[in-house]
Amino acid sequence: xxxxxxxxxxxxxxxxxxxxxxxxxxxxxxxxxxxxxxxxxxxxxxxxxxxxxxxxxxxxxxxxxxxxxxxxxxxxxxxxxxxxxxxxxxxxxxxxxxxxxxxxxxxxxxxxxxxxxxxxxxxxxxxxxxxxxxxxxxxxxxxxxxxxxxxxxxxxxxxxxxxxxxxxxxxxxxxxxxxxxxxxxxxxxxxxxxxxxxxxxxxxxxxxxxxxxxxxxxxxxxxxx
Numbered sequence: 739x740x741x742x743x744x745x746x747x748x749x750x751x752x753x754x755x756x757x758x759x760x761x762x763x764x765x766x767x768x769x770x771x772x773x774x775x776x777x778x779x780x781x782x783x784x785x786x787x788x789x790x791x792x793x794x795x796x797x798x799x800x801x802x803x804x805x806x807x808x809x810x811x812x813x814x815x816x817x818x819x820x821x822x823x824x825x826x827x828x829x830x831x832x833x834x835x836x837x838x839x840x841x842x843x844x845x846x847x848x849x850x851x852x853x854x855x856x857x858x859x860x861x862x863x864x865x866x867x868x869x870x871x872x873x874x875x876x877x878x879x880x881x882x883x884x885x886x887x888x889x890x891x892x893x894x895x896x897x898x899x900x901x902x903x904x905x906x907x908x909x910x911x912x913x914x915x916x917x918x919x920x921x922x923x924x925x926x927x928x929x930x931x932x933x934x935x936x937x938x939x940x941x942x943x944x945x946x947x948x949x950x951x952x953x954x955x956x957x958x959x960x961x962x963x
Contacts, residue, residue, distance in 0.1 A: 756867035756883040758806065760890065761814070761918065762792060762911040763860035766829070767901035768853065772932055772946070779854040780902065782824040782926055783811055783954060786961045787934040788902055789863055795899040796911070797886040802940040804869030804878035806886075810960045814860040815921040821957070822923035825857040859901060860918050868939070921957035928952040933961070 769788050770778040784792070789808040798805070815821040832848040842849055867879040867886075889895060890912055899908045931952040936942030949962065 756879045758793065758865050758867060758883055758886050759914070760793065760796070760863045760911060761860070761914045762863065762899055762901070762908045763814075763858075763918075764901045764906055764908045764910075765858060766827075766906045767856040767859045768829075768903040768906055769856075770853075770902070773930075774854075777852055777854075780826070780856050781928065781931060782856065783813060783959050784861065784902065785932050785934070787932075787936070789865070789961075790939075792863065792899045792901070792908075792911075793865055793886070795897050796895045797882060797889050798896065799869075799878060799882055802869070804867055804882040805939050806865045806882075807868045807939065808863060808865045808961050810864050810958055812862040812864075812920045813924055813954065813957045813959075814862055814918040817917055817919050820923075821921035822925075824859075824924070824926070826854050827857045829853045829855045855906075856901075862914060862918075862920065924954060924957040926954040928954070 767780065767784070768778070769781040769784050771781055786808055789811055790806055793806040793808070813824070830850060830852050833851045834848045838847075838849045867883045869882075870878045872880070893912065895911070899911045900906055901908060929951065931949050932946060933949050934947045935944060937945040937947070952959065
């Protein structure tokens with residue numbers, strides 16, 4: 739039986755990496771640490787799942803045949819400004835969910851919650867498009883990459899990107915800006931960091947996944963998955 743060889747176009751589609759990148763910023767951000775419970779405190783950098791959500795707010799495929807896999811994120815500072823630190827601030831909001839005391843739920847009164855959030859963050863996100871390989875004329879990974887890049891160039895999105903909590907919407911998302919640079923003076927160690935709340939990138943079951951001894955080195959966090 740004669741073996742079939744991969745033609746140049748098919749071989750290229752198998753080996754090619756489909757990469758995307760995005761810069762985003764906003765006045766506030768919140769990536770809550772589960773161990774801070776009733777007084778949530780943010781990680782200094784977005785979790786893997788939060789970063790994936792930012793990218794999917796620009797573009798995604800509803801059937802999930804291709805998806806974004808964030809590979810790293812860079813914490814940025816304005817060019818010419820001192821770095822080496824992340825700015826946090828206090829934030830208060832009224833909570834009306836089921837975790838209130840029984841009497842508060844019965845009376846319809848809200849509970850005030852205090853949180854510690856990140857102020858004025860700017861991130862540069864890098865990701866690969868993963869999923870199904872090219873099948874004949876269909877290439878879901880190339881399609882998602884092209885859809886993402888087209889919407890970025892047009893200033894469009896599926897929904898307004900948010901930095902963690904949905905109320906903390908971005909004031910900018912798009913190509914890299916010259917007035918921002920990676921904060922190479924920033925080095926932070928995080929003993930335990932939530933990466934994702936699902937066991938698979940698509941159609942997953944609820945399972946919290948953590949990474950241990952996470953390091954932000956020279957302003958860069960690499961997601962090791």
